[in-house]
Amino acid sequence: MAFDGQAGPEDSRGGVNSVEVAGRLLRILAEAGGPMRLADLARAAGMPSAKAHRYLVSLARAGLAEQDAATTRYDLGPLMLRAGLAALGRSDALKRAERALEAIAARTGETAAAAVWGTHGPTHVRLVAARHELAASVPPGHVCPMTYSASGLVFCAFGESGLTRPLAERELAQNRAIARPCAPALMAELERLVARVRAQGFATVENEGNGGLAAVSAPVFKAGSGRLLLALTVFGRVGRLNVAADGPVVALVVEAARALAAEL
Incomplete structure (x- = not known):
């Protein structure tokens, strides 16, 4: 036509x-x-x-x-984001993801979220908030930083580079311009972080200088294709959340991501 x-x-x-x-x-x-x-x-x-x-x-x-x-x-525009989030919210995949988040939040006592790739980067489309006065939370539709959040590093490691790299390069320039603490400033630094995430199969951050948040995130892949569908993440205040690679929180989130992938 x-x-x-x-x-x-x-x-x-x-x-x-x-x-x-x-x-x-x-x-x-x-x-x-x-x-x-x-x-x-x-x-x-x-x-x-x-x-x-x-x-x-x-x-x-x-x-x-x-x-x-x-x-x-x-x-x-903003209506496209709202429409996309509404469509995702009605999907079976996110209904199943929400059950996984509820289990993670109950076991850890901290906030758990699911992020998918959105217009401006990894975007939280499901969130189960912790219920205590020190709980960390973000608004619906929150876009995760590409280079210094656990969810963002998962997408850098396992997402499509044609989509993730331009946003990561733009953010690195911002990191350099404002000397953002606990964030990589050069692509070589980011690549080292991403290589570790790929090797481990999960991402952890502990940002003392950036709001004092700690987080663990694991990828959920589409069976057969190996395509990244979403990231399951738990985050809380530094000192409250154990993000040690061999700790129970990492094991819990990684297992939840694997189980969700198998369900889907």
């Missing part, structure tokens, strides 16, 4: 051409490693920049796309 800038007549299947054009732009944004320039987006969609811009203006008004005022680049 040829692309045009107008809402054309319905075809024999009852489709609307302009919706399909908008969907193509959203699909390109979803599959991109990060925000895109208008020219690159239009080229990927096979349409003139002026026409792509008209669609993007409407998509932004609907909350399906957004433009960064500083870089002028386009990305998926």
Whole structure:
């Protein structure tokens, strides 16, 4: 079907051409490693920049796309995130993951979360919060740091490098700019951390200088393909959560991730 800038007549299947054009732009944004320039987006969609811009203006008004005022680049909008989280919330995989999180939280007494790959990186889509005054928690839809969170390191180690590397490089530059404590500043440092995560099969962090959080995260893979589906993570205040590689918390989270993968 040829692309045009107008809402054309319905075809024999009852489709609307302009919706399909908008969907193509959203699909390109979803599959991109990060925000895109208008020219690159239009080229990927096979349409003139002026026409792509008209669609993007409407998509932004609907909350399906957004433009960064500083870089002028386009990305998926807040409504896309809400829709994605709602779809995930209705999936059998996340219902099963929530049961695993409840078991982890009950055994450790700390907050457990499931993260999937989202528009801006690993995103918490399920969370079972600890119920004590020192409990660590994050809001729904929280995006985990790529380079210094346990969930982020799992995605760096086992996710698709075409998606994870651009975000990791951007974050490393931020780490250098603000001298972020307990975070790698160079790709070589991150690669050493990632190599250890791959060798161990899980990630641990203990960020004394970054809010005092400790965490353990393990990957859940899709059977047969080995593709990373999500990360199961437990986190709490430093001193409350034992993140030793040979400790009971690591064993619990790793076993829960393996069991969930087998269920799925």
